[in-house]
Amino acid sequence: MADWLDATLSDAELVAGCRAGDPDAWNALVERFSRYVSAIATQAFRLPEHDAEDVFQDVFTRVYERLGSLRSDDAIRPWIGQLTRNCCLDLLRLSGRVVLVAEPEEQAADEVIARLDEALTVREGLAHLGPECQEVLDRFFCRDESYRTIGAELDIPPGTIASRISRCLGQLRSELEGRKPTPPSSSE
């Protein structure tokens, strides 16, 4: 299972670890936000894979270089979201393929980013479930694996997977509905 789902460290603790030069903290931070950055590039701005990869590396380079300018360690998430958005827009504007990104397209991208923010909140909730639920939900929904593949990989009867998914979704819902909403925060 990916390190991303380790919920023992908060975003702020990860940022503090990165500032202190802890390579494990950096690895975990990249892992934690990798899906979010990649999804903004490929889903919100529909960049082709090679451009999305450039944006991905550019975003994490900037994060690494500018962590010191982050006003609040808790603000890492909106900051990374904004950095990714700006990197995508810069790439589209500078690539020559699109001279100017039209306002309706930016608005549409922002609507997708808002949904991705919600998706990231759900993933954060997932990190608080047991490893069994994390794994089965990640494999089924995020990795698009079939019941047969999941059953073979986890050594469980395929006939029990649907009920396990339903039970785990119930736990995830309870986890999310018991949380306080994340307040919006400023970044740099």
Place this chain on the structure above:
Amino acid sequence: MTTYNEERLGELLRMLPPAPVGWVAAAQQLPFARIQLDALVQRAEADAAYRASVVADLELALRAVGVEPRPAVIDHLRKRLAQ
């Protein structure tokens, strides 16, 4: 409070598939790459012949110090050498 049903949760989980493994690994290598780049630039500042070889082929120079020559890294090295 936001409420979720199973269908909505499934939709939201599907929105965040894993990023390609290679992308993640490259980003995780950034601190190492930064150290290597600093050493490379420092050596180029002290050694004109080495600097000329680096400028002649930035990709080769990066590979020689174990850094994947991705566009963002090449661009960063070019800017630092120009300073």
